[in-house]
Amino acid sequence: MICFALLAHEDEGALRQQIKNIRKYNPKDAFIVFYNGGPDRDFGKKVCREENVLYCPYSKPLTQRSSGRFFYDVMRWLEERKIRYEYLVYLEYDIMFVGRGFREMLESRMKGYDCLLKFVKKETDPQKATWDPAKLMWAEWKDWRPFFHLDHFFRTSSPMSVYRHGIVRKMLAGINRGQIERLFRSTHIRCLGEMIYVTLAKKYGARCLDHRNSDLRYLRFRPELTLREVQDAKRRPDVMFVHPVKNRAVMKWIWEH
Known part of the structure; x- marks a missing residue:
């Protein structure tokens, strides 16, 4: 069973259409947990009720600096509620499905693996770090090293990251809740979620698989995908x-096709 953890912060019409898009291309037993990352505390609640989507009560207003806690909040709420799933998938508002077969792909490609990720890289030397968020992690390493109990960390790209429930349980069991909450409050690291979860997974022995090259053309950070690219992908x-899709005309084409 697939659980989609969905982060969004505005535009309830687009949120409703994204939920319908996820359901159209995925099995009926797949379910969605919505996390409201915006300042409006009521955002998405009506949509979740009407579309039968779980609303994460740990939702908080997020910024680029604080968005790393989204996946943790969803993970721990699912565990506290004893909600069963096999795969936990990281989704944001600008991810759209254009084809079927996602569950079949997971079952085939993830045999023997705990995570499906993009561009996992090990960071071992602050002098060799080239990615700005990794440099920020090294700048705060005196605070994070006692949390990880490692002399290194890993990084990846969060959108469409997939973690098996088994490795999620190990990650949560090893987290000191008070410690991580203090770190979330004090950190100035951008893109924290792209380092914390893969590092914890690797720490607890996760076998990680990279997304296929055919996925990467349509799973990128920037620039946003054009209509022609999305049509080609479909x-x-x-x-x-596909990711990222932010243009309303491109979104509309996906919804209609």
């Missing part, structure tokens, strides 16, 4: 999702 049977 014609390809090996492409199931």
Whole structure:
């Protein structure tokens, strides 16, 4: 069973359409947990009630500096509620599905693996760090090293990251809740979620698989995908999702097709 953890912060119409998009291309037993990262505390609640989507009560207003806690909040709430799933998938508002077969792909490709991620890189030397968020992690390493109990960390790209429930349990069991809450309050690290979860997973022995090259053309940070690229992606049977899609005209085309 797939659980989609969905982070969004504005535009309830787009949120409703994204939920319908997820459901159209995925099995009926897949379910969604919505996390409201915006300042409006009521955002998404009506949509969740009407679309039968779980609303994460730990939702908080997030910034780029604080968005790293989203996945942790969803993980621990699912565990506290004893909600069963096999795969936990990281979704944001600008991810859309364009083809079927996602569960079949997970079951086939993740045999023997705990995570499906993008570009996992090990960071071992602050002098060799080239990515700005990794430099920020090294700048705060005196605070984070006691949390990880490691002399290094890993980084990846969060959108469409997939973690098996088994490795999520190990990660949560090893987290000191008071310690991580203090770190979330004090950190100035951007893109924290792209380092903390893969590092914890690797710490507890996770076997991580990279997304296929065919996925990466349509799973990127920038620039946002054009309509022509999305149309090309939909014609390809090996492409199931696209990111980032932020243009309303492109979103509308996906919803209509």
